[in-house]
Structures are given as structure tokens and as C-alpha cells.
Amino acid sequence: MRLNKLVMSVAALAVVSSGLFAGTSNMNVEKMFEKECQGCHGPNHEGGVGADLRPAQIAKKNAGMLVETILNGRQGTAMPPFASKMDKTDAQKMVDYLQHFKGKKMEVLTLENVKSGWKKLNDRMALLKKYPHAADVKKVTDICFVTERDAARVVFIDGTTGKVLSRHPAGFAVHVTVTNKRQPRYAYSISRSGLVTMFDLASKGQQKIAQVQVGSDSRGLAVSPDGKYLMAGNYVPGGAILMDAMTLEPLKVYPTSSVIDTDGNIGSSRVAGIYDTPYGPYIAFALKDAGHVYIIDYSKPNFPIVGDIPNIGKILHDGFENEGKEMGRYLMQASQGSDLMGVVDFKTKSLVAKVYTGPGSKPHPGQGSSWYNDRYGQLYATNSMNVGDVVIWDSNWDVVAHVRTAGGGLFVGTSEHTPFIWSDCVLGGPANWNKIYLINKQTLETDRILTVGTKKGTITDPVTHKVLYSWNVPTVKDKKGHVVVPRILHAEPANHGHWTMVSEWNAGRIGIYEAKTGKFVKYIKGLTTPTFTYSIEHRQSIPGA
Numbered sequence: 001m002r003l004n005k006l007v008m009s010v011a012a013l014a015v016v017s018s019g020l021f022a023g024t025s026n027m028n029v030e031k032m033f034e035k036e037c038q039g040c041h042g043p044n045h046e047g048g049v050g051a052d053l054r055p056a057q058i059a060k061k062n063a064g065m066l067v068e069t070i071l072n073g074r075q076g077t078a079m080p081p082f083a084s085k086m087d088k089t090d091a092q093k094m095v096d097y098l099q100h101f102k103g104k105k106m107e108v109l110t111l112e113n114v115k116s117g118w119k120k121l122n123d124r125m126a127l128l129k130k131y132p133h134a135a136d137v138k139k140v141t142d143i144c145f146v147t148e149r150d151a152a153r154v155v156f157i158d159g160t161t162g163k164v165l166s167r168h169p170a171g172f173a174v175h176v177t178v179t180n181k182r183q184p185r186y187a188y189s190i191s192r193s194g195l196v197t198m199f200d201l202a203s204k205g206q207q208k209i210a211q212v213q214v215g216s217d218s219r220g221l222a223v224s225p226d227g228k229y230l231m232a233g234n235y236v237p238g239g240a241i242l243m244d245a246m247t248l249e250p251l252k253v254y255p256t257s258s259v260i261d262t263d264g265n266i267g268s269s270r271v272a273g274i275y276d277t278p279y280g281p282y283i284a285f286a287l288k289d290a291g292h293v294y295i296i297d298y299s300k301p302n303f304p305i306v307g308d309i310p311n312i313g314k315i316l317h318d319g320f321e322n323e324g325k326e327m328g329r330y331l332m333q334a335s336q337g338s339d340l341m342g343v344v345d346f347k348t349k350s351l352v353a354k355v356y357t358g359p360g361s362k363p364h365p366g367q368g369s370s371w372y373n374d375r376y377g378q379l380y381a382t383n384s385m386n387v388g389d390v391v392i393w394d395s396n397w398d399v400v401a402h403v404r405t406a407g408g409g410l411f412v413g414t415s416e417h418t419p420f421i422w423s424d425c426v427l428g429g430p431a432n433w434n435k436i437y438l439i440n441k442q443t444l445e446t447d448r449i450l451t452v453g454t455k456k457g458t459i460t461d462p463v464t465h466k467v468l469y470s471w472n473v474p475t476v477k478d479k480k481g482h483v484v485v486p487r488i489l490h491a492e493p494a495n496h497g498h499w500t501m502v503s504e505w506n507a508g509r510i511g512i513y514e515a516k517t518g519k520f521v522k523y524i525k526g527l528t529t530p531t532f533t534y535s536i537e538h539r540q541s542i543p544g545a
Contacts, residue, residue, distance in 0.1 A: 419516065
């Protein structure tokens with residue numbers, strides 16, 4: 001079956017246009033929306049990370065102002081400028097499309113259609129025999145994944161040297177990569193275009209084992225701790241897909257085309273975060289639009305849903321699990337529409353708390369942070385998308401600190417090898433998106449600020465503004481010859497905890513820093529829009545990651 005027949009045939013309802021901008025743009029507006037806008041604004045324009053763009057909300061708004069928003073973005077939010085991808089007539093056509101959108105029939109996830117997109121690419125057992133040990137590194141846990149968003153690739157890097165090992169096409173905007181904790185030679189990626197790929201990290205060149213097209217718009221991925229199962233989450237068609245982790249054979253689908261939301265309405269829901277846990281034989285997934293978390297028991301026949309936790313909040317997104325005592329018992333689930341972190345207990349299969357992160361904060365923990373603090377015990381942290389604020393709470397589910405940063409961020413991370421929580425400001429605009437705040441895990445105050453300028457990088461003391469360390473930064477220019485202010489994000493531990501790797505999205509490189517001090521080490525160059533970096537070694541010990 002062809003790729004475009006992955007899901008049940010869908011007849012899009014007619015889109016009525018006012019004709020105001022007809023003939024002025026050759027852009028395929030629906031394809032542009034699906035590629036660039038749907039992830040935040042929803043397949044039916046219902047909103048999510050981004051605003052609700054249905055005609056009831058925007059039909060009466062000034063079209064010129066909407067055009068300006070598309071071209072220039074909206075500071076303090078996740079809305080980027082699209083002037084490099086659309087001209088004014090393209091933006092006008094997009095506004096006309098949005099203001100007169102009539103909706104479309106939502107697709108339904110089926111096992112038959114997912115199975116039709118499953119392909120074996122290599123003989124796993126033959127590679128296991130040929131490469132009993134890692135061919136390109138000392139051990140597979142030395143390897144780091146890097147996602148090259150605009151190149152539709154994943155890159156494998158030796159996390160102890162920074163050497164690029166291999167590059168592989170893996171679907172548009174590769175979004176998440178995970179490792180098989182039981183058998184770490186196997187790792188997986190999922191793209192926003194719905195392509196799941198399995199890799200053998202021990203083989204020469206980290207060869208692909210299998211692929212499966214699970215949807216047309218996807219996000220989450222998780223491997224069961226026993227190494228047997230892999231689950232992926234779809235935005236379109238809404239639902240989750242359980243697969244054999246050794247072959248990628250689809251085993252069961254969980255459609256979410258008809259679920260009850262927090263307001264009691266029945267409709268389709270995207271699936272956001274997917275989480276494994278060492279606490280039990282469970283994989284959980286979040287229903288973005290419905291406000292539920294479902295818990296699957298993969299140890300039972302037919303892999304049933306054994307927990308349904310409703311009313312967590314509106315617009316669920318990513319999340320993470322607790323470390324320390326009873327590791328993996330609690331899932332911290334971000335609700336960006338309600339500005340809170342819902343705490344789901346895998347033991348009782350219930351919602352035990354709601355941690356409010358502040359009005360308009362839109363929590364986005366990414367991999368999140370969990371660490372032990374001498375005063376408060378086990379602590380947890382999330383970044384905030386719309387404001388420069390790292391929110392920290394304890395195991396009584398009380399907020400104990402708000403640490404202000406220079407702007408909205410996407411990721412906050414740490415490890416046992418660094419005294420800091422590393423928080424980016426990637427949504428803080430050009431004046432601030434080149435900063436990472438290093439927050440002391442004991443004092444819960446900013447200890448130092450990492451800034452990557454166009455010519456020079458610095459580590460400064462936030463109180464005295466004294467430069468603690470500095471280094472020369474290679475200047476990068478865009479296609480028009482303009483100097484680029486590096487947009488940095490996603491700090492990831494590597495090299496057995498000695499390094500922290502920071503992606504410079506628009507500069508095409510990764511900066512490597514000493515984990516204990518933040519001092520610059522070197523750059524990995526020649527990458528295309530690197531976004532996420534995942535250390536196989538680090539992720540072995542992080543529940544749900």
C-alpha cells in the first residue's frame with residue numbers, strides 16, 4: 001500500500017476562500033500549514049502550544065496584523081518569524097486560508113494501515129553475529145544521537161571525542177530518539193512525518209534494522225524497560241502504536257479519534273508524551289487534547305489499558321519521571337493550557353497532585369530535571385515557554401522556587417556529574433536566545449550564565465557580572481550574508497558525565513562544555529539545524545527518557 005494510503009482515506013471538506021489574495025501566491029497553503037504550523041496549532045487548527053486558529057477565533061481579526069505576525073513572529077512565545085519561508089503574498093494567502101477554514105474529517109488509526117508501512121531493512125541477527133561488539137566506538141553507550149531537523153536526518157557522534165560517526169535519513173524534522181535500556185545496541189527515532197526507524201549502534205556505521213510509517217504527524221517514543229516493546233504516539237491520525245522492539249512489527253494500535261475531553265466534549269485527540277517506567281510493566285501516553293493519561297500494561301495479553309487518568313488539564317505535552325526513592329513511580333505531565341504539571345502515580349493509577357507553574361507559563365520540561373537537594377530532598381524542575389522562569393517543586397508537590405531567566409525556554413536538564421541545572425532561553429528572542437542559565441542545585445539560584453556571542457563566548461557571574469571564562473566563537477552568516485546570533489538549546493550530559501553538549505540550532509554546530517564548571521571545550525561543526533542531542537549512556541539511567 002502506498003504511503004499516502006497509510007490511514008483510511010480522508011476527504012477534506014471544501015475550503016471556501018474569499019478570493020482576496022487569489023492569484024498572488026503559488027504556495028501550497030495546506031502543505032505549508034501541515035509542515036510548519038500543524039505541530040503547534042493542531043491538524044484542525046484547534047490550537048495547542050500555539051493559539052486556536054479556527055475561524056470562530058480569528059475570522060474577525062485584522063488580516064494585516066495576522067500577516068505581520070506570520071512574517072515577524074510573536075516575541076515571548078513559541079511563534080517564530082516565517083519571513084525567510086514566506087513572502088507577504090504567501091502570508092496573505094495563509095491568513096485567507098485560516099479565516100475561511102471549514103474543518104476536515106479526522107483520520108482514524110488502524111493496525112492494518114500501520115502494518116502496510118512496516119519494512120525490514122537489515123537482518124538483525126546477521127549484524128549481531130558480524131558485530132558482537134561495537135565497531136566504531138569502545139562501547140555503544142559512548143554514542144550520542146543528534147537530530148538534524150531541516151536535513152531530515154539523525155547523526156551519530158562519539159560522545160567521548162565529538163567525532164561524527166554516521167548520518168542517516170530518518171524523516172522530516174526528526175523529533176525524538178530513545179535507546180533500548182535492556183539492549184542498548186538498539187536505538188530508535190521518530191520524525192514529525194511519522195517515520196519510526198530502528199538502528200544497530202554496534203554495527204559499522206550504525207545501520208538501520210527496520211522502519212515503519214506510523215502516521216503523518218507524530219511525536220513521542222518510548223521503549224519498555226524489559227526491551228521487548230516500543231510505543232509511538234501520533235498527532236495524525238491520533239493514537240498510539242505498540243511495536244515489537246526487535247523488529248518494529250506493529251502489534252496493536254490505540255486510536256484516540258473519539259475521546260472525552262476536560263469539558264465533556266467528544267472529539268479527536270493528538271497523543272503527546274510517551275513514557276516507560278521502571279516502576280511496573282507500564283507504558284503511559286498523554287492525550288494532548290483530551291487531558292487524559294492512559295496506562296498500558298504490556299505484561300498482560302493484548303496489552304490492555306489498565307489506567308485512565310482524566311482531567312489533568314488542557315493541552316498536555318511532554319513530561320518526565322521522578323528519580324531517587326521509588327524511581328519512576330511518579331509521572332510529571334505538563335499541561336500547557338492550564339499552566340501546571342500534573343503528578344500521575346503509577347502505583348495507584350491516579351492523579352495525586354497539580355503543581356501550578358504560574359499564569360501563562362506554558363511548562364515545557366523536555367527531559368525535565370530531578371535531583372537531591374540537601375534542604376528539600378528530591379526536587380523537580382521544568383522550564384517555561386512564555387516567560388523566563390524555571391519552576392522547582394518538592395516531593396510534597398509544593399513549589400519551592402521560581403528562578404528567573406532571560407527568556408522563555410524549552411529544556412532544563414541535569415545529571416549527577418554537574419552541580420547545575422542547565423536551562424535554555426531559546427524562545428527569549430535574538431537578544432536572549434544565545435544564553436543558558438546554570439542554576440545551582442543546592443542554593444536554587446543562578447550560579448553563572450553561559451552566553452554565545454557572534455565572536456566571543458563567556459561564562460559570567462550573574463551578581464558581579466565578572467567574566468569567569470571566555471573563548472573565541474567562529475562567526476556564522478546566513479544565506480543573505482547577515483551575522484547570526486547563535487540560538488542555543490538542549491543541554492545534554494556526555495563523555496561519562498565530563499561534558500555537557502549544547503546545540504546551536506541556527507549556527508550548525510554543537511558546543512561542548514565542562515559539566516562541573518561550564519567552561520568551553522570545543523565545537524562539533526558541519527551540522528544542519530541540530531536540535532536534540534541524546535546520550536545513550538545518560539539515558540540508560542533516566543526513567544521515562
